[in-house]
Amino acid sequence: MTTTSPVPAARTWANSRLTVLGACLCLLLALAACSGTRERVTIMVPWTQQAEFQTFYSLVKDFEDDTGIEVDVQVTRALTQQLDAAVTAGAPPDLAVLPSPAAVARYAGRSGGLRALDRHGDGGGDENIVDITDYLQPFQGLSRVAGTAYAVPVKVDVKSLVWYDSRTTSAPAAGAASASGRDAGVPSGLPWCLGLESGPTSGWPGADWIADVLLAGAGPDAYARWVSGDLPWTAGQVEQAWQHWRGLVGAKVLDGAAQRGFGEATQDLAGASPDCRLAHGARSALATDVQQDTRLDFTAPAGRGPLQVSGDFVGMFTAHNAAAKSFVRYLAGQQAQQAWVNEKGAVALSAHKRVTRYDNAVQRRIAELLRPQARRPLCFSAADVLSPDVSAAFYRAVIEYVDQPDQLTHLMQSLQKVQANLGGSALPRQSVCTVPK
16 A cells, blocks of 8 residues: 655554554465365266275375365266256366266267367367376277367276186186187086166166177177177177177076166175176176175186276366366376275276286286287277267166067167167277277
8 A cells, every 4th residue: 555645644654554454464364274265176976885985085185185175076876967967057066087988078079068188189278287198098099089188097997807706616718708608618507696787777787798798709890880880789790799698697697687786796706605606897896895805806808809998087177277187187197096006995997007016916917908918909898988878778778688588689679779869989989999009
């Protein structure tokens, strides 16, 4: 504050007033700091299982302690629906964990949707927040839309696995989850643990398995053509995969599978007198306590057979929150990724090229399947690449097929109509299956 008065008394009064105002301002700033005006970032996540959430939250706490930034974690089972509503209302969270590359593509092309994380491509951002080339394919390519990175694959899985208790069960032959009849590699009398119930996404364990059968039998090229819409649902190769799956699992296991929870169905896998002996899918799809059983082991497709993989992608919806950028950069970095896979109870894998140390021996062996030296084609989960509405129809068809196997042709015709109306995957076919380099 200044004064034009030449009177010394007036100048003294003015200086005293300025001192008081300065003191008040300092007090207000101190009170604001104490009242919670620290930098904040909100993130929406789908991880409702306690172990999975706690693994992630341990990283959140480390970030908060290191930076002073507060992270508000919003957990929801219906992430896509809530995120849709928030984006439509113009009030999305700063960050969200997207369950598929189809969701990344969807929100990247939407008003008020995902913000670019680098300067490349048609929608390049103002800065390079992450370097997506730090990640393996196909996860790297599926994080991009028109060449621009819109998300980071912070957590990945391998789905083409068969699990068994090494104490009670001999290792099934490699490829047991996709081989048929006498070639299944499954000893006689060892039933599968299978549950298809999963709320609004019931049927997805069967959809993953059918996709695995098609991938193993028809190969990566046919698989990629199928998810992109070039190979119709009514094609012989596709129908045969459904029939093959039903014959492999067996009518006895399928009876009641639509009402059994997918995790609950594997609870008995490592029991002393199990009713089922084998399970198909990612480790994260097993019952929580079974995941940690050290007697549990797995087999994978033989040789350089292709693998079906999946991942969770973090994307940014805010334009000007520096705290959100810091948190994305942190989650994408080698240090956080390394800590994530080695947290107590973690079953996550990392697609980061420099994350190679796994304290858990089982996780380490699975992670090695993703590395370039394994020379395996990695194909992203079909249901996660298809548009969300086509995936939902796929899941429903699995439930219907369990109860009405004689309606397979009709179900495939119906799925083909849904896909014709909605289109195939929005992702380039060449990005669906890739051999890591």
